[in-house]
Ligand SMILES: O=P(O)(O)O[C@@H]1[C@@H](OP(=O)(O)O)[C@H](OP(=O)(O)O)[C@H](O)[C@H](OP(=O)(O)O)[C@H]1OP(=O)(O)O
Ligand SMILES: Nc1ncnc2c1ncn2[C@@H]1O[C@H](COP(=O)(O)OP(=O)(O)O)[C@@H](O)[C@H]1O
C-alpha cells in the first residue's frame with residue numbers, strides 16, 4: 001500500500017469526520033464560537049500530489065489559497081524533479097504535470113506501467129492528441145451532439161500540409177469552405193508561435209499564409225466565447241470577450257491577412273459586462289454535460305477546457321473551436337474548491353481499490 005497515512009489529532013468541530021470546515025481563504029473555522037477540543041487520535045489519510053510544472057504554471061496554479069485549502073483538507077503538494085527517477089521520489093497518489101518533450105513523456109509512461117496505483121493527470125498519449133489542431137477536434141465532430149438543448153459541432157475546416165502556399169486558394173475552393181478563414185498553426189504545442197493565428201479575408205491573400213495550418217471558417221458569434229473548464233467530472237463555464245463579427249460589407253471591403261489578437265487571453269472576463277443576452281447566455285448545462293462526459297471518455301483526459309462559440313444567427317448552434325490540456329485554471333473562480341474535491345475523490349477511489357482490497 002503506498003497511500004501515505006499519518007497519525008494526526010482529530011479536532012472535533014461539530015460534525016464531519018476528516019472534513020475540516022474552512023473559510024473563504026482556506027483557514028479552519030471554529031464551529032459556532034465553541035472551543036475546539038481534541039476528540040481522538042485517529043488515522044487521517046493524506047493525498048500526495050506530485051507536481052511537474054513550469055515555474056509560470058506553478059505560480060498561476062499553486063496559489064496560496066489553494067495550498068492552504070489543500071493543506072486543511074489533507075492534500076500535500078510535492079514538487080517533482082523531472083531530472084530524477086520518478087519511482088525514487090514520492091510515494092505519490094497523483095502526478096499532476098504539464099511539461100513537454102519526448103523524454104518526459106517516456107518517463108511518465110514508464111512510471112505509469114510500474115505504478116498503476118498512481119493517477120497520472122493525464123496520460124501523455126492522450127495529451128498528444130490535443131497538440132494537433134486537426135486531431136483535437138475530431139472527437140467533437142464524431143460525437144456530432146444534437147438534442148433538444150442544441151447542436152454542437154466544429155466549424156468547417158481544411159488542413160494544409162503542403163509547403164506550397166500558392167496552392168491554398170485552389171484547395172479552399174475545392175473544399176468549398178467560405179471566407180473569412182481563421183488560419184491556425186497545425187501544431188498546438190504550447191509555443192508562442194502555436195498561438196499566432198490570423199484571419200484571411202480574400203482568396204489571393206491565402207498565399208501569404210505559412211503552412212502547416214488548419215483553415216477554419218470564421219463563425220460570427222457576437223464577440224463572446226465560453227470557456228468550459230473540466231476537472232474530472234465537474235464543469236465550470238466562464239464568459240470571455242472574443243473577436244467581433246465580420247459583416248458581409250466588411251468582407252467585401254477588406255482584403256489581406258490580419259493577425260488575431262489573443263483577446264481571450266487578456267484577463268478580460270466578460271462576466272460583468274452588460275451583454276446582449278442572446279449572445280451571452282451560457283450554453284445549456286445538459287448539453288455541456290453530455291459533451292464533457294463523452295469527450296472525457298473518448299479523449300481519456302481529466303483536465304482540459306473547451307473554447308465554445310454560439311452561432312450569432314442560430315442560438316441553438318454551438319461550435320467547439322479549441323481544446324486545451326491543463327489550461328489556466330488559476331483564473332477560474334472557485335478552482336481551489338473544485339480541485340481539492342477532485343484530488344480527494346481520486347484519493348478515496350485509490351484507497352478503496354488498493355488499501356481496502358488488501359484487508
Ligand atoms: O497561461 P494561461 O493561464 O493564460 O493559460 C493558457 C490558456 O489560457 P486560458 O486558459 O484560455 O486563459 C491557453 O488557452 P487558449 O489556447 O488561449 O485558449 C492555453 O491552454 C495555454 O496552454 P498552451 O500554451 O496551449 O500549452 C495556457 O498556458 P499555460 O499556463 O498552460 O502555459
Ligand atoms: N472559427 C472561429 N470563428 C470565430 N472566431 C474564432 C474561430 N476560431 C478562433 N476564433 C477566435 O480566435 C481565438 C483564438 O483561437 P483558438 O483556436 O482558441 O486558439 P488558441 O489555441 O491560440 O487559443 C478564439 O478565442 C476566438 O476568439
Ligand SMILES: [Mg+2]
Nearest residue numbers: 264307322323
Ligand atoms: Mg483558445
Ligand SMILES: [Mg+2]
Nearest residue numbers: 188322323324
Ligand atoms: Mg488553445
